Amino acid sequence: MIEAHDVRTVWVVYKNTDDIEGRGRQYISNVCELEATALRIGRGKYVMGSNCPIKAVTSYRIDGQWYQPSPVVPASDEDKGVQKKIDTERSVSGRAAKAIEAAQKMGLSRDHIEALQEAIPTAK
Known part of the structure; x- marks a missing residue:
C-alpha cells in the first residue's frame, strides 16, 4: 500500500x-x-x-x-503579497458575517446593521 x-x-x-x-x-x-x-x-x-x-x-x-x-x-514574491491580501479579506469577511449574525441575535435590525456597515467601511 x-x-x-x-x-x-x-x-x-x-x-x-x-x-x-x-x-x-x-x-x-x-x-x-x-x-x-x-x-x-x-x-x-x-x-x-x-x-x-x-x-x-x-x-x-x-x-x-x-x-x-x-x-x-x-509563487512569485508579488503572488505572496497578493495571497496575504486574499487571506486577510476572507478572514475579515468571515468575522464580519459572524458579528452580523450575533448582532441580529441580540435584536439589531437589518437597518441598524446596514447603518453600522456604512459608518465602518471595512465591515462590508
Whole structure:
C-alpha cells in the first residue's frame, strides 16, 4: 500500500482548446502553489480573453515526490503579497458575517446593521 506522507492544497488553472467559442475541451494549464499565482497566470487567458477557471485540488507527497495533475508553478514574491491580501479579506469577511449574525441575535435590525456597515467601511 502506498502512503502519502504530506498533503497540501494546490491551485489548478484550466484552459480550453477552443479560445474563440469555448466549444473545445477544458484542460489543465498549470498547477500553482498559491491561489494568487493561479489568478495571475489565468488572467485574460481563457475563452475570448476571459479569466481562466481555477480550482483547489489536493496534492500528495509520496516517497518525497508531490503528485498532482502537473508540475507546480512556484509563487512569485508579488503572488505572496497578493495571497496575504486574499487571506486577510476572507478572514475579515468571515468575522464580519459572524458579528452580523450575533448582532441580529441580540435584536439589531437589518437597518441598524446596514447603518453600522456604512459608518465602518471595512465591515462590508
